[in-house]
Amino acid sequence: MSRYLAAVEHWESLSHRAPTARLAAHDLTAGHVVAGGCAAMAVVTAVSIYRTGGLGTFFGVGFVLICLTCALAADVRALFAPGVLPPLLMIATLATVAVFDPPAIDVDGLAVTAGATQRTIAGVIDHATALVVGHALALASIGLRILTASSAARSPSADV
Numbered sequence: 186m187s188r189y190l191a192a193v194e195h196w197e198s199l200s201h202r203a204p205t206a207r208l209a210a211h212d213l214t215a216g217h218v219v220a221g222g223c224a225a226m227a228v229v230t231a232v233s234i235y236r237t238g239g240l241g242t243f244f245g246v247g248f249v250l251i252c253l254t255c256a257l258a259a260d261v262r263a264l265f266a267p268g269v270l271p272p273l274l275m276i277a278t279l280a281t282v283a284v285f286d287p288p289a290i291d292v293d294g295l296a297v298t299a300g301a302t303q304r305t306i307a308g309v310i311d312h313a314t315a316l317v318v319g320h321a322l323a324l325a326s327i328g329l330r331i332l333t334a335s336s337a338a339r340s341p342s343a344d345v
Contacts (some may be wrong), residue, residue, distance in 0.1 A: 213258045218310035222255045222270055226278050239291045240282065240308065245315035248275065256326040261334045264327045271320040279308035286325035 206336035229247030256267040292307040
């Protein structure tokens with residue numbers, strides 16, 4: 186049995202020295218999650234507008250992936266921020282686009298003379314599927330992380 190424990194300790198020591206293990210040990214704070222999510226969303230929005238002239242499927246898929254990544258990258262003690270980030274990120278992104286590049290929000294039935302508020306609301310409605318899916322995945326991953334963190338804390342092997 187002692188040979189088994191020695192082998193386990195050896196592999197654990199190797200895994201703690203691995204570069205990916207060191208990166209995984211450093212989860213992001215709430216501020217870093219928000220800043221990273223906003224920066225990534227700005228890149229996705231700019232690429233979507235540059236490539237297609239508007240906000241399409243690439244924008245929606247990028248939004249969902251950013252929401253999920255923010256929830257997975259946050260520290261367990263900072264899970265509130267990625268939990269409330271998706272709707273705020275969507276509204277802030279669309280409001281910014283509505284102010285700086287109004288034609289990029291092209292929704293059927295929207296008047297050409299629509300203002301920034303109307304374009305923001307129309308954009309949120311147009312991308313509601315991405316918003317719901319991104320928020321649901323973020324909340325599900327947050328719930329899973331909370332469950333696994335609390336079960337790891339209760340586990341007797343957590344001391345080893």
